[in-house]
Amino acid sequence: MAKKQTLKPNFSKMTTNELKAAFDSEWPFEVRSSWNGEMFQREEPLEKKLHPYLEWHNMLGSMLKHPLYVGSCDPEQAALVNFTIEQSQSQIDRLISKRKWYQVVFMHERAFLFDAFRQYIDQFDDKSYWQILAAVWTDQEQLWQNRKLYLQLFQSPRPQRQFLMTAAERRKLDGMPDEFPVYRGFIGKRGKGLSWTIDQSKAEWFARRFAMLTHLGQPRLLEGIVKKKDVLAYFNGRKEKEIVVDPANVRSLRTSAVQPGDDNEDE
Structure with missing residues (x-):
């Protein structure tokens, strides 16, 4: 049986309000792309309530940094931006009700x-x-x-804390010794943070990565010891073997320099 084809409306002949009313989230990609392109060209001023979120960047021009939209935005040609934020807020309202x-x-x-x-x-x-x-x-x-x-x-006392981690992450943490070493890659003065790892090579990779992204100083490795009872969480969703812990509970701290490595290594 032949697949039913969706006819693409002639968006260019519609008014902006007609375009908004015609929008269908179930459109195939090519139809939606055509609609987006047409809306992007429509002259409609940015909603006044959105103006506080406008910023100017020398390289990127006018940008909107709104909780529901981050991207370029011409304040005089903002039909698509206005509509996108309005639709997102409507969807959020429906989700809240459920x-x-x-x-x-x-x-x-x-x-x-x-x-x-x-x-x-x-x-x-x-x-x-x-x-x-x-x-x-x-x-x-x-x-x-x-x-x-x-x-x-x-550190919240709320019940059902077991849902902070997956079953596999809880098993991994349960199987760790009562005390164990943790590592944190850092630059500048950002040594005593919450995010550590049991994988020294991963911490060193982070130190080199941060050094590439900023100019805060020499990449360094911080090593310490934690008690399992003080660990707030163990996460491995991003394969980082991460330990979340109050840095006040990390003792026997030792700092060393991290040597530059292969920036293209696959992590």
Whole structure:
């Protein structure tokens, strides 16, 4: 039986309001791409409530950094941006009514996931709290600036803490000795953070990687000892053998320089 083909509407003959009304999330890729292209060209000023999120970059031009949209934005030709944010917020409202908190948080742009977690935290059931905290933590690259807040979240007395880790991660942590070494790759003054690893080579890789991305100084390796009872979490979703622990509970600290390595090594 021949596959039914979707006819592509003549979007160029529609008004902007007609384009918005015609939108169908089930369109095949080529139809949706055509619709996006047409909407992108429409002259419609950016909603006034979105103006505080506008930024100017010398290289990229006008950018919008909004919890539901991060990207280039012409304030006078913003029909697609306005519509995208409106649709995302409508979807979030529907998800909230169904108490689908994981999806609610991850509807937000990556840079705003932590803010979204904190925004809805009082509405989470206990299981969702721990599962979403783990997901947001492992998704983020820049954790240092929020380390004190994250520590409070990991130390929460909320029940059902077992959902912070997968069954495999819990078994791995349970099987570790009462005390064991941990490592942290860092640069500058960012040594005593929450994120460590039991894999020294991974910590050294992070130290070299951070040095490539910033100009904060020499890549270094921090090594210490932790007690298993002080570990807040063990995560291996990204194959990093990560230990989350309050740095105040890491003792016998020793710092060494990390030598430059092969930047192209497959990690």
